[in-house]
Amino acid sequence: MTPSFNQKSASHAKRQKDSLHNGNNSLDSNQSEQKQWRWFGLFLIAYFVIWSIAPTFFASSVPFDVSEGISWGSEWQLGYYKHPPFSSWVLYSFYQLFGHIGPYLLSQLYVLLTLFFIYQLGKKVWSHEVALLGSALTLAIVYYTYPSLEFNHNVAQFPIWAGLYLVFYQALTRNRLTDWLLLGVLGGLGMLTKYSVVFLLLPMAIYLLLPKQWPLLKQPQPWIAIFVMLAVFAPHLYWLVMHDWLPLGYANGRSHDVGEAASSVSRHFSWISFIIAQLVAHIPLLLILALNRKRLFGVSAYKHSLPAGASLLWYLWAAPIGVLVVLSLVFGVGLRDMWGMPMWALSGLLAASFVVPATQLLTATKLRKALAIWLTLATVLMVVYVGFGDKIRHKPSRMQWPEQALAGQAQDTWQSLSSCPLDSVSGDRWLGALVAINSGFPSQMISGPASHSPWMSIERLQKNGTLVMWEDGDDDILLPLLDEITVVGDHQDNNAASSDRLIKKQGQWQISWRDPKADTPLTVNWTAYVPSRCVQSPQ
Incomplete structure (x- = not known):
């Protein structure tokens, strides 16, 4: 029986109504999703503000690597005995601009820049939704939370690696000269930040050597990128040649110090503990995924859903570990x-790519909630540990040392002995760096070979003297430049005023910890080498 005209019209009207209803539901869902992302964005803003500002108020001193990096950066060298120079330059600049808040602000800006690069990459390979979720889930890696407080050469690599992922992908897929130039610049800056970026650059080079990429190597763009990378790195390379490759010797020593009693055989298996440590750093992310596993692709289905370019990201994710x-x-x-x-x-980003598209709205909501819980917990733990950890454990961490009191004591002691300004501090690297960054940036003469402090010289010491500090019980201080200078004891009278001799004064400081229940104060021994022309007359 053929339906009547009225029946057809009614059926068509019903379909239109259902379609409009579904469209409205879809629109409402999208608006709700955007609203939730806006609220989550405000949460992240608050999170990053707290992590940028709170440590300044809760910590009584900056972490060790921060103090050391600031002190190095103030010398504006093309290299330092441990590392290349770029991150120290940036760190010192931020400290000069923003004071004690600068290092913490810089760390969080580096984390944000990393998330931005990952978001841009995710949009190109998957979608806006996957990119947004993937960049947020990056914060579920432990390294991007508490360890990021200490701006060092590892934190300084965060956006370098993320940026290299992005520009390498773009260079291969678009083959534009600008992308290859950016690859060269970022690769060069990476090598100026820390040599371990080679663990990523090497897999990239291997990928370009695969037969599929040979036509690309016949074009000038990849070679231009290599030239730019070498040009950016060249000044530091010159410094390395002129300074006997100091940082490489330091890196070699560090690799042999792993597990101080480790035998040469056990070092061949250090990769096991290394991979375990990386898995531990992923525990928050793995837990978040486990709680939402029913809405994730299975391995087989995931392989069939991979877009073009995703396999490259998996390669770049896994290959550096293979190298190590x-x-x-x-x-x-x-x-x-x-x-x-x-x-x-x-x-x-790779974790977010496992979310089944049909469940993406619901899954994204649950992942955001789980991530908010993790970041809130990490923030509370950070505040408790930095602000009250020493009073809970009755043992200070590096961020709970009496930095200002130490620097004030050093300045007062020097000014009581010398009419000349404090030109350099020496001895213990930690104590010296804390005093240096809080005392108008006197140079730091680092304990060890004279080559570790190329800005120091016998002539400079002879002219300006120095203040040497070390903790009580730590007498392993090596300052070879001082051994070549004539020093007069503080009770000797050898017509010092008419010579270039240094007058030696000694003493000890007792500095209270901020924990009132600490058993003993911080005991610091000091020796001042004062130029004879600067010696203060007795009051």
Whole structure:
């Protein structure tokens, strides 16, 4: 029986109504999703503001690597005995601009820049939704929370690695000269930040050597990128040649110090503990995914859903670990856990790519809630540990030292002995750096070979003297430049005023900890080498 005209019209009207209803539901869902993302964005703003500002109020001193980096950066060298110079320059600049808040602000800006690069990459490979979720989930990697407080060469690599992922992908897919130029610049800056970026650059080079990429190597763009990278790195390379490759010797020593009693055989298996440490850093992300596992692709379905370019990201995610395993297993390089800090910028994005599209709205909501809980917990733990950890454990961490009191004591002691300004501090690296960054930036003469402090010289010491400090019980201080200078004891009278001799004064400071229940005060021994022309007359 053929339906009547009226029946057809009614059926068509019903379909239109259902379609409009579904469209309205979809629109409402999108608006609700955007609103939720806006609220989550406000939460992240609050999170980053707290992590940028709170440590300044709760900590009584900056972390060790921060003080050391600031002190190095004030010398504006092309290299330092431990590391390349770029992150120290940036850190010193931020400290000069913003004071004690500068290092913490810089760390969080580096984390934000990392998330931005991952978001841009995710949009190109998957979608806006996956990119947004993936960049947020990056914060579920432990390295991007508490360890990021200490701006060091590992934290400084965060956006370098993320940026290299992005520009390498763009260079391969678009083959524009600008992308290759950016690849060269970022690669060069990475090498100026920390040499371990080679663990990413090497897999990239290997990928370009695959037969599929040979046509690309016949074009000038990749070679231009290599030239730019070398040009950016060239000044530091010159410094390395002129300073006997100091940082490489330091890095080699560090790799052999892993597990101080470790034998050469055990270093071949240091990759096992290294990978375990990286898995531990992923625990928050893995827990979040486990709680939402029913809404994730299975492995088989995931493989069939991969877009073009996703396999490259998986390669870039896994290959650096492969390089490190080979270095450890084959060459016996001892791996340090923190070398893995910058390697996981892709983890959150790759995790987000497992979300089944049909459940994306609901899953994103649940993942945001779980991530908010994790970040809130991490923030509370950070505030408690930094602000009250020493009073809970009755043992100070590096961020709970009496930095200002120490610097004030050093300045008062020097001014009581010398009419000349404090030109340099020496001895213990930690104490010296804390005094230096709080006392108008006198140079720091680092304990060890004279080559560790190329800005110091016998002539400079002879002219300006120095203040040497070390903790009570730590007498292992090596300052070879002082051994070559004539020093007069503080009770001797050798017509010092008419010579270039240094007058030696000694003493000890007792500085209270901020924890009133601390058993003993901080005891610091000091020796002042005062130029004879600057010696203060007795009052």
